[in-house]
Amino acid sequence: MFLHGTSRINDAGHLEIGGCDVTELKAEYGTPLYIMDEQLIRQRCREYMDAFRASGLGFQVAYASKAFSIMAMCRLVDEEGLSLDVVSDGELYTALQAGFPAERIHFHGNNKTPDEIEMAIEAGIGCFVVDNLVELSLLQAIASSKEVTVNVLLRVTPGVEAHAHHAYASTGQTDSKFGFDIGNGSAYAAVQQASDKANLQLLGVHSHIGSQIFETEGFQLAVERIADFTRKVKEELNIDFPVVNLGGGFGIRYVDGDTPLLVSEYVAAITDAVKTHFAGIGSSLPQIWVEPGRSIVGDAGTTLYTVGTNKEIPGVRKYVAVDGGMTDNPRPALYESKYEALLANRATEANEETVSIAGKCCESGDMLIWDVELPAVQSGDLLAVACTGAYNYSMASNYNRIRRPAVIFVQNGESDLVVRRESHGDIVVNDIVPERIAKKAVTK
CATH class of the missing domain: 3.20.20.10 (Alanine racemase)
Incomplete structure (x- = not known):
């Protein structure tokens, strides 16, 4: 897997992002987990601003928030001097709740x-x-x-x-x-x-x-x-x-x-x-x-999964399943998008097998990566998929009533929770059982 931004393999053979060992991030936040490299996001913002300043033209660089819209991202973009694009009342509300200056918002x-x-x-x-x-x-x-x-x-x-x-x-x-x-x-x-x-x-x-x-x-x-x-x-x-x-x-x-x-x-x-x-x-x-949008946050994001089951079909392929899938990354199913991955807890080990990474949804099309070279994969391994910062969290769903993952920002060896993992209560919080149905259930 190509390493972007502050990503590196540390002396323990683990993937490290923003100075944080992902095995420790897993222990603290669980998986699936969206990890955002804050330093790389800020670097991309500054690259745009610096390039336009060098042109001598008047300009505005507006971050397309549809790529990744959360309050912390809106605050970061404001700090870097960018404007902001929104495409719905939800994205607008997010920006306003984050205190983003309304006069720099484009709808x-x-x-x-x-x-x-x-x-x-x-x-x-x-x-x-x-x-x-x-x-x-x-x-x-x-x-x-x-x-x-x-x-x-x-x-x-x-x-x-x-x-x-x-x-x-x-x-x-x-x-x-x-x-x-x-x-x-x-x-x-x-x-x-x-x-x-x-x-x-x-x-x-x-x-x-x-x-x-x-x-x-x-x-x-x-x-x-x-x-x-x-x-x-x-x-x-x-x-x-x-x-x-x-x-x-x-x-x-x-x-x-x-x-x-x-x-x-x-x-x-x-x-x-x-x-x-x-x-x-x-x-x-x-x-x-x-x-x-994508070019600011896309390669700054990594999704961390825990490996669960596998299925080997002799002479055909080996499927390795992770604890996420199309609910946290629908792009392979929608656009046939390609991704790279590595075993984040065994990153220095030699590749030994070709496997295909399957999600956990009850859907044949829930495949994250076809035919990736990895060390011999074991249950409990951590799989890191690169470049998931854009159109992953923002397109995530609750299909199969799967809870959406947490999101963290990492930099200088510190991690900050910016979106909590959904709870089971969050899944049903908007559900309403009509009284006529509830009464029937009680009388049976």
Whole structure:
């Protein structure tokens, strides 16, 4: 397994993250356990901020909280000076409860409800990213009723298909549930309508071409097409876009063969393209916003499991089961995502067998890793799966009524619990047995 951030193998032959031996973390917190490398998260935040400062352009780096949304993460992001993206009232509530400055919150989503819009307006968030004409009218009506003006970006699809590993990770093409298409004229019409609404302040446009992208050409082409669109809007409607949001999608290394660029390389390619293609449009270059999520937290996360049973099918494969699975990491089942792993309590031992890691759910598709090389695996061993910081905790479920794991931050030899492991009581806390059913049970 490739070791990220502060991860290393210590003298005892154990995996260590943030100066903490994972065998000791298991003893204190149990498994499954999400372990987040705080130093690496902060390093990634600073890489983005430093790269944009070096560009000389105005900018905002907004952490896409859908990747990993908890209060402690919101506080960390605020400390590092980033803005924050949310896509639901739950993510917004989390941010507000954490004390994140509302004026640095951007609200995304293709189907914001009236209640969510009201909540966001009352909180005083910095910007709405508007996805369709229904939302545009609804936002104007609610803002007008509250006698406020709200900032908006229009999400546009520039017709760029990112080289993503799975079709669901591409969002910038014409056939997408998101945004106004530039090519068919709907984006132009949306600009006209937005500019006519008295309670909406149109800041500019937003584009997101996909996820887990390992090259810059897609971003550069998106910049070029958005610049052409901006020029057309300026010349024909005399409308300026002071902000251009180019989204996220910057890739990370999950397995051997993944080839992400440095943060500075992504940012340099984007900002250089902006300087080239936006030159001469308006009196100044637009402020550039981006929305990294996975690339900030993805490789900072490790999930620790305890090995339980195994099943060997001679001549076929050996299954090794752990105490988690698709409930704490649904990405292999959803996207055929690949991961690397090691035996965290026997990390220096030579690999002896090829096994496939199965989860504990009553589901044939509950497989975490197919065909991984490990030492001879024994019940009670600790299996560490790397790069689980993004879209693991945030997509976790209670399928089979399995409790969601705890989350800890580690740094400088210390660990902090940031999300408690769910209890059995948590599983049934919202259940209600109607009185008519309860009475029948009692009388039998």
